[in-house]
Amino acid sequence: MGNLAANDVSRHELVEETGAAIAAAGFAALPAAQAATLFGATPAGADWQDFAGSWAALEPDRHMADGGRYRLRRHAVFALKAGEAALARAPDQPHYQERAFNQLNGGIERWFAPVTPAVSAGPALQALLAGARAVFDQLAPGADWHVEMHQFRIQARALEAGKPTPEGMHRDGVDYVLVAMVGRQNVAGGVTGIRVDGQPGEQSFTLETPMDSVLLDDRRVWHGVTPIAPLDPALPGHRDVLVLTFRRA
């Protein structure tokens, strides 16, 4: 995966390059090594291990209109003020998508279990937020951001495929989105598809290893992820991702 040149670049250059790729192509797919530079963090570090470990304590999503029980999650909101470095968490609030953006689960206020304070204030999440913000600030200088954080675990069982995006190809209804792979265990499938308004066809890649990331312009880019099934049907599998959505406040 990756539509950026895989040369050795500094974080500053990578922020600029990623912003330019999104402006030109609608999205930027960063393999883990590049994402590590952008976020100033490594999946091998203790901070990331703690962060990834928190996916083991997500709670069931009780708002699945298809009756699915394969999705676990936690949610948090951040208010980022232009010119202020603080990545401040806002009071918990429901997640809302217009039905136009989510015909399956949109049109209602959905409350999810909150992200734990240790995770939202932890170094890994703060690094991811800061990196994504640096890129999106390039595309919308001076913006205040309403950021929603979603921790997702999609479970794959032999008798029930897990659907990372049960609503199908969609836009989230925000301005920009970061999706970062946190981990895949005993999982086949889960291929990300991208469609850009005004361009023919679909591009696809798999967020495979921890920190593989995609950043996209949600105003003109559609995304979806194919269902997952366990590689070894005798064992459960799961796919863990972090999603950060940025909307101009």
Ligand SMILES: [Fe+2]
């Ligand atoms: Fe989405």
